[in-house]
Amino acid sequence: MQGITKYFGDFCALKEVELAVRAGTIHSILGENGAGKTTLMNILYGFYTCDSGKIFVHGSEQEISTPKDAINLGIGMVHQHFMLVEPYTVLQNIILGDETTKIPGIIDYKKARRKIEGLAQAYHFNIDLDAKIQDITVGMQQRVEIMKALYRGAEILILDEPTSVLTPQEIDELIDIMHSMVKNGKTIVIITHKLAEIMKSSDECTVIRKGKNVASVKIEDTSENELAELMVGRKVHFTVEKENRKTGEVIFSVDRLTVEDDRGITKVNDISFGIRAGEIFGIAGVDGNGQQELFEAIASLRKAKTGSIHMKGVNITNTSPREMFENGICVIPEDRQKSGLVLEFTVAENMVLEKIGRAPFSRHGLLDLKKIRKNATDLIREYDVRPEHCEDTRAGALSGGNQQKAIIARAISNDPDLLIAVQPTRGLDVGAIEFVHKAIVGQRNQGKAILLISLELEEVLKLSDRIAVLYNGKFADILDAKDADENRIGLLMAGGKNDENA
Template sequence: MEYIIEMLNIRKEFPGIVANDNITLQLKPQEIHALLGENGAGKSTLMSVLFGLYKPEKGIIKIRGQEVKVSNPNIATELGIGMVHQHFKLIDTFTVTENIILGMEETSGLSIDIKSAAKKIETLSKQYGLRVDPYAKIQDISVGMQQRVEILKMLYRDAEILIFDEPTAVLTPQEIEELMKIMKDLVKEGKSIILITHKLKEIKAVADRCTVIRKGKGIGTVNVAETTKAEMAELMVGREVSFSVEKDEAKVGDVAFKIENLTVKDKRGLDAVKDLSLSVNYGEILGVAGIEGNGQTELIQAITGLAEIESGDILLKGESLKSMPIRKRYSKGIGHIPEDRHKHGLVLDFTLEDNMILQNYYKSPYSQNGILQRNEIRKNSEKLIAEFDVRSGQGSKTLVRSMSGGNQQKAIIAREISNSPDLMVVAQPTRGLDVGAIEYIHKRIIEERDKGRAVMLFSLELDEILNLADRIAVIYGGKIVGIVNAKETNENEIGLMMAGSGGEDTHE
């Protein structure tokens, strides 16, 4: 038996779009097989077919040479297929053990036998080098540790074939390295892995072979050791891609934006941002680096008006924004590319053209005497669609919900940049995007800097911060633990600061 899984000539359609067009993927036993593709290329759809979440229109799935029908995820689990989703499916207030046995609890008498489950989890955890405490509560452990709980969940159910969907999106560089080691250990112990990703560096680090999908079609499968990153990028996007961000020296001007002794509470009423001060100058990109959950979200929300300020002040061009309503902040010169594009960036059931004027719909030329001017709205949208290469089924009239993540993101960036703000607050601008879209978005952010705008870049991707930022501020536990010049630092130094060492006053 050469393959443990074969997905042969899979076709999956949604209204108006063929997500998977005759794709074949073959996984060998004890192999790490990468599935690479742009946003909206059909990677997650293909894995959802394998995991029983979607039924394909055509094609067959074979496991260990036998044809199978995977009509729902329970059947996938019985067949030994496990999946770590991009967004973890864990209950915060439960312990590790309670989360892992959920849905397959074994009882002794009338009570659930937690003790023997915890013992089994501890054994598995040791065997695979996961170092997870079975009695810890999910809310008390790091994101990287939560991911290991998801891995243990699969191992506990005796999964042989493990699917990882964009597993490194929320990890620090050190955690990514550990995850890569765990994946190699899993394979040594007899597992086979499919890794969905668009990060070429990771594919080079762990994968044996790589199947590339472009616009729903299978482009081919390559041996990773014999293929360069540039060649894989070209297969994925269909043209040459440049990895380094071209930029001249920053021409830094005066202070544009200032944060003074800012304290902001989170939803639970705890201080998420603690007495934080920071300033951004015209003509520079200030990167804010940190592990998820260290106050970045609350800081962004305080600047953009989505959260109340407990104490301290924020000043744009010397004027306090502290108690200014959101619409007024926009008109004073703040632009915001939000980290959650669905929640705060777009109205998903509006058309693309209406999303493009969300801040300006009440102004001329889009509105006259309170009546929307459809021609002007469409003209604006068509100009931005062309300029930012936003792809969609029906152009301006497309409902935003039906667009791929990358194109939704381009639409937000087009809208925000076209308002030419003094300060751009840019959060996770390329989260979940592929190299083609990333290259384009980076270029646009640099252009904003070169026009003399102030840019504040929040990103969990360290490469992105190091590539784009002129200065880097590291946030940990709601405080800035250090500010460095991007040219004089490296991934390791920033990674250590992100984990809380390197800065003073971080252990309260």
Template sequence: MKGISKYFGSFCALDQVDLEVQKGTVHALLGENGAGKSTLMNVLYGLYQAEEGQILINGKPAQITSPNKAIELGIGMVHQHFMLVEPFTVAQNIILGSEKTGALGTIDTKAVRQEILELSEKYGLLVDPDEKIEDISVGMQQRVEILKALYRGVDILILDEPTAVLTPQEIHELIEIMHKLVADGKTIIIITHKLGEIKQSSDWCTIIRRGQYIDTVKVSDTTEEELASKMVGRAVNLHIEKGEAHPGEEIFRIEGLTVSDSRGIDKVKNLSLSVRRGEILGVAGIDGNGQKELVEAITNLVKAKGGTISILGQEIQNTTPLNTINHKISTIPEDRHKHGLVLDFTVAENMVLENYHKAPFSKKGVLQLGAINKFAKELIEKFDVRPTGCEGQLARGLSGGNQQKVIIGREVTNDPDLLIAVQPTRGLDVGAIEYVHRSLVEQRDKGKAVLLISLELDEVIDLSDRIAIIYDGSIVDVIDAKGADENEIGLKMAGGGK
């Protein structure tokens, strides 16, 4: 890609960016949230058209006017926000647009199912072809997206934050898959904020900052610290700094909680845990072990089958999401699009979603837009949401990481007694992760209770004061985070070591 420029109105998202990728390599694309990484790859995949610049594939100029044209040229893309049809099955999503039909135009579902099972087994991305997308976890949806691209037999595979929702074991497996693909002559471009993963997976790394090309480096010749400073333009602390916790009274308690999914299968089974004021309790577990249903029950998005959920001694189970908010429980949800934002509302409107009916945002039932915009401007500046001055922009126009900052800013500013953070750093760059971690520790140090649910085991160990290990819908152990052994926790997460 040579001299690629892309504008959205008067905003310059990409300014004369170059990218040169060698065949048969893993090439990382690194940059802060809103730096233009996904935009650059969306140009390569034909979702956007650049105002300036040229794309060459195997040395030949290519006009990529649509994703179909990109696929024809052997380019596939797995997006950060999944492009899946929720009521369809896994198999239907994987073959969508590439259906192989018989003489009468019918699809041989048995053959398709077998092909998908073979493909998923070959690459260790095991999925159930008959499950509906709306019934599977975010981690499983990620696997479907990867399989969807592999099913099309692409030569160049773009992965946009592919490991954001995977466990350490799954990340290791994916890196092995990437190396297998490269050994087969495929070329992979990976957008990731995880510097350790770049070191493990990639041959080369191109850094872009605020829409401009900064550098391309050989990964084996650089360090994580050097990559981080090139990315954000300053030195970054890659380690979580926190003092001793001083836990106080118990704020939050769950006793004997049982929650079923939409099919009536128990996903949370007789689960009990408690969180105290001034501590971070981390929940460590492999995706799909009841974390999603646990959070939905706490936030009253689903009804619990049995058990109690109490905050400061008051039971809140089986009431309403508004009652949860009114009891000073704030949530950073796992799925920012489904449960965190109204994408077609402005950034400012999203900032006051839970408080729009209160002063100073509302007066006699009329929204006070001046007060809303003033509040949003302050939060945008405080939480470094980019581009600055975006309070009037639709939320869907922000990058994934900046959407996450909007949610975190709103929830932390609500001054909760309990802050539930579910995958809070998913898709964020190291600078933003540093900020989020600092925000969670600040909440703890202000005497708030923090319940952290993350699939990033490193994050749980580094950030938590105590760790609750969840397996098959139950808490199998609660340990002190000090001196916690990653392998021992990983064993218990997988149902062993009891």
């Protein structure tokens, strides 16, 4: 890609960006949230057209104005936010829009199935073709997306933040799949914020900042620290300063909670814990061990079967998200697009979602738009949500990481007594992670209680004062942070016993 420039209105998202990817390599693209990575790839995939610039594939200049053009040139893309039809099966999703027919109007499922099974074998991945998308894990959904691209004959595969939704095990599996694709002659362009993954998987890396090229480096000649510095333009601190402080009283408690999933299977099995003011209580665990159901029950999004939840002495079991908010609980949800934001609303509107009906944002049934806007202006500045003046921008038009920053800004600005943070830094760049971690620890230092649920073991270890390990719907153990390390927690996460003599 040569001299790629792209404007959204007056906003210049990309300015004369260059990208050169060698055939048969894995090339990563690194940059802060909002740097323009997804936009650049969307241009390559024909999702957007650039205002100026040229694209060459195998040496010849190409006009790519629709994804169809890209697919015909052997370019496939797996998007940052998946684009699957939930009630359809895996098979139906893979062939959607590219159905082979026996006679016109009749889909040849047998033939499609054979082709997909062949591909799955070649690249060593298991997928259940007859499962519905809504019933499979995110990791599996991602394989469906990759398979969709391979099915359409992709030779160049673009992966936009493929690992931000995966568990550590799934990440290793994906990297294996990527390596086997490259062995089979494919070329991969991958966007990721995780520097360790770039070091492990890639041959080269192109860094962009605020829509401009910063550097292109060979992985063998660089380091995680250098990449971080290139990307953010300053040194990044990977550790969080945490002062020792006395915790207060237990303000939030869960007592003998049992929760079932939609199919009536017990996912949270008789769990009890309490969180004190000024304490970060972290829950570690491999995805699927009950985190989601535990969170949903606490947030009143799912009924608890038995047990109770109390906030500052008030029983809030099976109430409503509104009631939770009234009792001083705010949430940074796991899925920013589904439950964090109303994508069609502006950033300013999203920043007051829970309290839009209250003073000062509403008086006598009328909204005070000036106050709503001012509130957003302050938060955008404080939390560095980009682009700079996005008060009236549709939340859906923000980059993924900036959507996340907006949600975090809103949650903290509500000044909750208990902040529930689920995967709070998913999809954030290292600079923004540093910022969010500081903000969470800052809340703790102000005497707030924090419940942190994260699949990133490193994050749980770094922030928590106490760590509970969720395994199979129960706490395998609750450890003091000073007694916890990666090995010990890792063992518990895998269902091992915490035996001192072992």
